[in-house]
Amino acid sequence: MTSSADLDRFWAVVPAGGAGTRLWPVSRARSPKFLHDLTGNGRTLIQATVDRLRPLAGERVLVVTGRAHAAAVRAQVTDLPEEQLLTEPSPRDSMAAIGLAAAVLERRDPEAVIGSFAADHAIDDDAAFAEAVTEAVEVAARGDRLVTIGIEPSYPATGFGYIQMGPRLPGHGTATRVRQFVEKPNARRAASYIATGEFRWNAGMFVARATTLLDLLARWHPDLAVGLREIAADPSLLEERWEDLEKIAIDHAVAEPAADEGMLAVVPARFDWDDVGDFKSLSGLLPHDEGGMSVVGDPSRVRAVDAGGLVVTESGRLVAVVGLDDVVIVETDDALLVTSRERAQDVRLIVQQLTEEGRTDLV
DSSP states (O other), X not given: OOOHHHHHTEEEEEEEOOOOGGXXXXXXXXXXXXXXXXXXXXXXXXXXHHHHHHHXXXXXXXXXXXXXXXXXXXXXXXXXXXXXXXXXXSOOHHHHHHHHHHHHHHHHOTTXXXXXXXXXXXXXXXXXXXXXXXXXXXXXXXXXXXXXEEEOOSSOOSSSOEEEEEEEOTTSSSOEEEEEEEOOOOHHHHHHHHHXXXXXXXXXXXXXXXXXXXXXXXXXOHHHXXXXXXXXXXXXXXXXXXTTSOOOOXXXXXXXXXXXTTOEEEEEOOSOEEOOOSHHHHHTTSOOOTTSEEEESOGGGEEEESOOEEEEEOSSOOEEEESOSSEEEEXXXXXXXXXXXXXXXXXXXXXXXXXXXXXXXXO
């Protein structure tokens, strides 16, 4: 069992970044998906994430976000102390964001255990989530391992990394060593992974002692580790040093090499998880009517006849759909998107076109 002392040193870190381009025009650079209530439960994705973490971390929640979103985060997470909201001058990918939080917390408590949980994911079972995180904290607190939480695959996804579980870790509940950490396989290989029963999806949830995470980073990316620790020691260096920090994801910076050296562990999760990555993914999280139509927004503003799919309505106009299956309609005050759930991943191409055209007002 995890001791209370383990959880007493646990800090939940919530990286809140990205533009969610596959969820355009709802999610945009100025208002990314974590600031929206997409699942209809009355809480935005970042609010739901913090709600889920409070029973484990209490007041020890730290959010890292871009300056453009800091005011919105403060408005949505109203009980977050000012010193527990770190702002990035610009996006430098997940390792810099999580590493900065680790460096700040390392200075507060050299024995602090941190867990990183994205602000824009959906989880269906808070009790099972708490159980998995609690075991991950135990493993991390009692050794120099990086720990991840692995999601049981429900289909051969090609957009997620995969974690191969190895032998059980002695003295722990379900945690195992990691044999290999594989990034985004093709469909055939993903299916073969699932068939073995040994693989889990990588959901980007990492738990480690703050010092362990930074020491591992120092092995493979020493300049980045040094830079983050220097900024934490003297916050006035943030502007000067930030742009020179290496831009790399935590998966590539530490998880993959840690797996190769036997220093990565995984706790297999029992909860359903979704990264809410596109409108097809979102539609699978929502209830639907008899015809298979799901609605985000005011359902009284939608009429469907012999139609199924997803409608996201924000403008207040009436949206009527007749005779279309698998449709996605998203309408806001200044944009209308019509596609199918199967082409949902390609919404990002519209954002690319608008960016190339200089239409920053729309992206």
